[in-house]
Amino acid sequence: QKEVEQDPGPLSVPEGAIVSLNCTYSNSAFQYFMWYRQYSRKGPELLMYTYSSGNKEDGRFTAQVDKSSKYISLFIRDSQPSDSATYLCAMSAVTGNQFYFGTGTSLTVIP
């Protein structure tokens, strides 16, 4: 079993839709949870960061962490064509200098 599971999609939505992206994980030691946006042939850009459980909101983006279910989500409201990218979840424990990535979900927002 992989440490982090993420539905690879692809996901295609109309402009203005609400997008939900999800990851599950198996390691209860994970405490830091990140979402990255990656455009083709570019480095991943840190979009959202959450420590432990809870919600975090930044503009059109909301990140949720449910440690009891080992499940994290990223919601994108009022999706725009510029949101078309691959979204990677990542997580880490307190020690070890290791980050564990999902496989990425490819999102296309159609104008």
Place this chain on the structure above:
Amino acid sequence: DTEVTQTPKHLVMGMTNKKSLKCEQHMGHRAMYWYKQKAKKPPELMFVYSYEKLSINESVPSRFSPECPNSSLLNLHLHALQPEDSALYLCASSSGRSANPNEKLFFGSGTQLSVL
């Protein structure tokens, strides 16, 4: 400033060439990473430096040689690469300090490497 700077952005090299990738950060981070990423795959860890010492080597072939000259700089020396080594090479950094060492990971924009 949350920037990790990588040069060059693109590199084409033959199998007998020697080249180097460079990475720089000025966030005071003490952990620096090299990742390799193939198309439609997540980043794959190659090396980790913690406080300028190599702490993780994920069984990477010796044709890849990392170097950390100081706390802000990270190099990846390339020699006798194979066509299958063509990929996006990403540098990243995180705090690495005893308080919240793995809080966030910041990536550079990457070097797109093609080996002919």
